Amino acid sequence: MKVTVVGAGNVGATCANVIAHGDYVKEVVLLDIKEGTAEGKALDIWQTSHINNYSTRVRGVTNNYEATAGSEVVVITSGLPRKPGMSRDDLISTNAGIVKSVTENVIRYSPKAILIVVSNPLDVMTYCAYLTAKIPSSRVFGMAGILDTARYKAFLAEAIDCSPKDIQAELLGGHGDTMVPLPRYTTVAGIPVTELIAKDKLDAIIDRTKKGGGEIVNLLGTSAWYAPGAAAAQMAEAIIKDEKRIFPCCALLNGEYGMKNIYLGVPVKLGKNGIEQIIELQLNEDEMKLLNASAVAVKEVMDVLDKMKVV
Numbered sequence: 001m002k003v004t005v006v007g008a009g010n011v012g013a014t015c016a017n018v019i020a021h022g023d024y025v026k027e028v029v030l031l032d033i034k035e036g037t038a039e040g041k042a043l044d045i046w047q048t049s050h051i052n053n054y055s056t057r058v059r060g061v062t063n064n065y066e067a068t069a070g071s072e073v074v075v076i077t078s079g080l081p082r083k084p085g086m087s088r089d090d091l092i093s094t095n096a097g098i099v100k101s102v103t104e105n106v107i108r109y110s111p112k113a114i115l116i117v118v119s120n121p122l123d124v125m126t127y128c129a130y131l132t133a134k135i136p137s138s139r140v141f142g143m144a145g146i147l148d149t150a151r152y153k154a155f156l157a158e159a160i161d162c163s164p165k166d167i168q169a170e171l172l173g174g175h176g177d178t179m180v181p182l183p184r185y186t187t188v189a190g191i192p193v194t195e196l197i198a199k200d201k202l203d204a205i206i207d208r209t210k211k212g213g214g215e216i217v218n219l220l221g222t223s224a225w226y227a228p229g230a231a232a233a234q235m236a237e238a239i240i241k242d243e244k245r246i247f248p249c250c251a252l253l254n255g256e257y258g259m260k261n262i263y264l265g266v267p268v269k270l271g272k273n274g275i276e277q278i279i280e281l282q283l284n285e286d287e288m289k290l291l292n293a294s295a296v297a298v299k300e301v302m303d304v305l306d307k308m309k310v311v
Helices: 010-022 037-046 088-109 122-133 145-160 199-210 212-220 226-240 285-308
Strands: 002-006 027-032 057-062 073-076 114-117 140-142 245-254 260-271 274-278
Touching: 002 010, 002 088, 010 027, 010 037, 010 226, 027 037, 037 057, 073 088, 073 226, 088 114, 088 122, 088 285, 114 122, 114 226, 122 140, 122 245, 122 260, 122 285, 140 260, 140 274, 145 199, 145 226, 145 245, 145 260, 199 212, 226 245, 226 260, 245 274, 260 285
Parallel strands: 002 027, 002 073, 027 057, 073 114, 114 140
Antiparallel strands: 140 245, 245 260, 260 274
């Protein structure tokens, strides 16, 4: 079993580290375009193997996609952060070119791989990878919902003063301000969250969750990496171990929730075949209104990519 992580920045390196520590694959390949970066980080991770008691080999390479051949799962974290003065369209164009190139190379050497996209803007970059890969959408999806629910659960655990292990939650929609947390589907050890926290506090937590990425950027001056890297690793583990985990992921909808040809965050079942089922929740009118608004925002960005004809 082999997993490749493309992009040896903070998110990619964290993802590779978490997967290696899980000790469920034979090899993790970390690839980057910057000479020595992936090699150095991979070597550093590998040297913790005895300390942390795992056998997964970690190998770093510079632009050598041949080393990724035969990967069961490929996590794509490549891309540039948005810089001052850079428009949204500039960011989409630049990162779409990167994701397109990465996807072409990955599929050339691992035609049966399942692709997990982490690159931003998440929803549209997942769409870009799907158009490029020309494989079933069940094998191309994005990491967003797991990260967003992780933030939601962490904030709830603080407010309620309980273990995050006991919190189950669901959210839908795009990755960002238009995401749709669902209090009706949020429980703590089976207890509806609305019985444990006042509405105004819950609303504040939902708002904080929507802005969770920005909060970290404001504190660090850069985007998060521990939680995103771990979230992508959790998806890879569910696939490699055929766990049939139910996770919110950025998936291509073809009729579900009344939507077609749009990548949007929804609950799915992840197993050895990738997305094995898209779960369609029975949303009430208010929830559906929020999801539709999120879909409009996501589709607008997808249309920008289509007009660029990058893919």
